[in-house]
Amino acid sequence: MNQPKVKRRVGKYELGRTIGEGTFAKVKFARNSETGEPVAIKIFDKEKVLKHKMVEQIEREIGTMKLIQHPNVVQLYEVMGSKTKIFIVLEFVTGGELFDRIVNHGRMREDEARSYFQQLIHAVDYCHSRGVYHRDLKLENLLLDVYGRLKISDFGLSAFSRQVREDGLLHTSCGTPNYVAPEVLNDQGYDGATADLWSCGVILFVLLAGYLPFDDSNLMNLYKKISAAEFTCPPWLSFGAVKLIAQILDPNPMTRITIPEIMEDAWFKKNYKPPVFYEKEGTNLDDVHALFKDSEEHHVSEKKEEQQPIAMNAFDLISMSKGLKLDNLFDAEHGFKRETRFTSRCPANEIVSKIEKAAKPLGFDIHKKNFKMLLEKVKVGRKGNLNVATEIFQVAPSLHMVEVRKAKGDTLEFHMFLKNLSASLEDVVWKTEEDMQETKAIRVREHNSIAFMAASKIASPSNHSIAIS
Ligand code: 3AM
Numbered sequence: 001m002n003q004p005k006v007k008r009r010v011g012k013y014e015l016g017r018t019i020g021e022g023t024f025a026k027v028k029f030a031r032n033s034e035t036g037e038p039v040a041i042k043i044f045d046k047e048k049v050l051k052h053k054m055v056e057q058i059e060r061e062i063g064t065m066k067l068i069q070h071p072n073v074v075q076l077y078e079v080m081g082s083k084t085k086i087f088i089v090l091e092f093v094t095g096g097e098l099f100d101r102i103v104n105h106g107r108m109r110e111d112e113a114r115s116y117f118q119q120l121i122h123a124v125d126y127c128h129s130r131g132v133y134h135r136d137l138k139l140e141n142l143l144l145d146v147y148g149r150l151k152i153s154d155f156g157l158s159a160f161s162r163q164v165r166e167d168g169l170l171h172t173s174c175g176t177p178n179y180v181a182p183e184v185l186n187d188q189g190y191d192g193a194t195a196d197l198w199s200c201g202v203i204l205f206v207l208l209a210g211y212l213p214f215d216d217s218n219l220m221n222l223y224k225k226i227s228a229a230e231f232t233c234p235p236w237l238s239f240g241a242v243k244l245i246a247q248i249l250d251p252n253p254m255t256r257i258t259i260p261e262i263m264e265d266a267w268f269k270k271n272y273k274p275p276v277f278y279e280k281e282g283t284n285l286d287d288v289h290a291l292f293k294d295s296e297e298h299h300v301s302e303k304k305e306e307q308q309p310i311a312m313n314a315f316d317l318i319s320m321s322k323g324l325k326l327d328n329l330f331d332a333e334h335g336f337k338r339e340t341r342f343t344s345r346c347p348a349n350e351i352v353s354k355i356e357k358a359a360k361p362l363g364f365d366i367h368k369k370n371f372k373m374l375l376e377k378v379k380v381g382r383k384g385n386l387n388v389a390t391e392i393f394q395v396a397p398s399l400h401m402v403e404v405r406k407a408k409g410d411t412l413e414f415h416m417f418l419k420n421l422s423a424s425l426e427d428v429v430w431k432t433e434e435d436m437q438e439t440k441a442i443r444v445r446e447h448n449s450i451a452f453m454a455a456s457k458i459a460s461p462s463n464h465s466i467a468i469s
Pocket of ligand 1: 020027074092143409
């Protein structure tokens with residue numbers, strides 16, 4: 001069951017777990033082995049990029065992004081190319097996505113939403129002034145750092161997700177068009193700045209309302225609503241917020257408010273402190289120019305190293321895993337967790353079949369190999385199909401550790417899956433006395449708060465939140 005792990009190295013970076021997988025790229029956690037600094041690496045397929053003839057634009061936008069060191073933009077450190085892949089090394093941002101905050105806690109107070117919007121507008125304006133447009137601004141691209149500061153992800157990477165159609169024209173290929181400006185949907189050429197601004201308006205609406213301004217399960221109806229800017233603000237928004245949103249969500253890009261005008265708006269200006277920061281000087285762009293060169297000397301070295309499993313005794317393993325706890329799936333250092341572990345006294349075969357039994361009715365296809373499983377959700381979720389990988393390690397003849405990891409898809413959908421799994425695996429998970437006490441305490445707390453709500457007849461507030469699947 002325990003096989004030596006293979007470690008991948010790209011240049012000076014040691015690749016770790018996959019953080020996420022989108023339509024165009026895989027995001028992996030990595031560590032700079034010279035400095036120990038954690039980074040996120042986006043990995044693209046070189047052939048796909050070359051096929052779409054985006055080389056010049058990519059070189060230009062990436063070159064510019066390397067120079068930008070804005071506090072609200074995920075920093076691009078360097079780029080590397082191998083024969084088949086492109087690696088983009090980015091600042092590692094640990095606070096999760098703003099989207100998850102809205103899904104978990106609902107809409108924000110106006111002051112909080114304004115503060116995020118101010119950070120967003122300043123950063124977008126800054127990148128625009130340097131000729132870089134985002135073209136896919138949405139809540140899912142807004143990350144948070146440990147201090148709760150906004151970090152826009154994917155600025156300067158729009159060329160990677162765009163495709164050239166047979167008519168030779170560029171078009172944005174996006175999943176759901178909820179954030180896309182009417183002129184982009186009409187596909188008759190558009191200005192990147194005003195189109196980005198429209199998306200900022202949609203983001204502001206979602207932060208304040210807790211739901212999307214334009215939404216419809218029928219794509220044609222959604223297009224119609226966006227083209228006519230057909231939306232209604234909820235009654236709890238202040239006059240100032242409604243006025244600003246209406247000026248941004250103007251379907252005519254010629255009359256839409258501009259960023260300098262937003263910066264003069266009374267609602268926007270409240271408590272506004274533009275960030276103070278310094279630009280990098282003398283950044284080397286050799287890596288950008290080398291990216292698409294064919295000769296070996298320009299390729300980054302990719303190595304696989306066999307790693308002996310770390311020697312751990314049973315106590316180390318048990319203290320790492322404990323019960324299948326669901327109350328600690330968020331931590332300040334790593335944000336929303338993408339993996340968890342538990343220990344079990346059941347035989348490995350039994351654990352496998354229990355996981356299978358639990359996952360099948362939840363709509364997962366199951367693949368098994370050597371006590372490793374890959375559970376693939378058939379239905380497409382918010383970020384593609386959720387894939388969950390599990391692995392069983394033997395600690396002692398009658399003690400196993402089970403690792404459950406999100407391999408692909410949405411982290412919150414993964415957390416929901418864990419909730420269901422933990423209910424089905426109650427008799428498989430080995431609980432220490434300490435765990436039992438803790439579970440008991442949580443149950444008593446939950447029972448008391450339900451009893452309190454019932455006694456004081458607190459109606460649950462109608463919660464308009466974004467559906468996550
Ligand atoms: O799949 P989830 O939502 O857990 O937040 C991004 C997303 O996570 C994360 O990678 C996943 C696929 O996009 N991500 C993207 N850029 C990141 C970065 N610079 C990042 N996580 C940390 N630092």
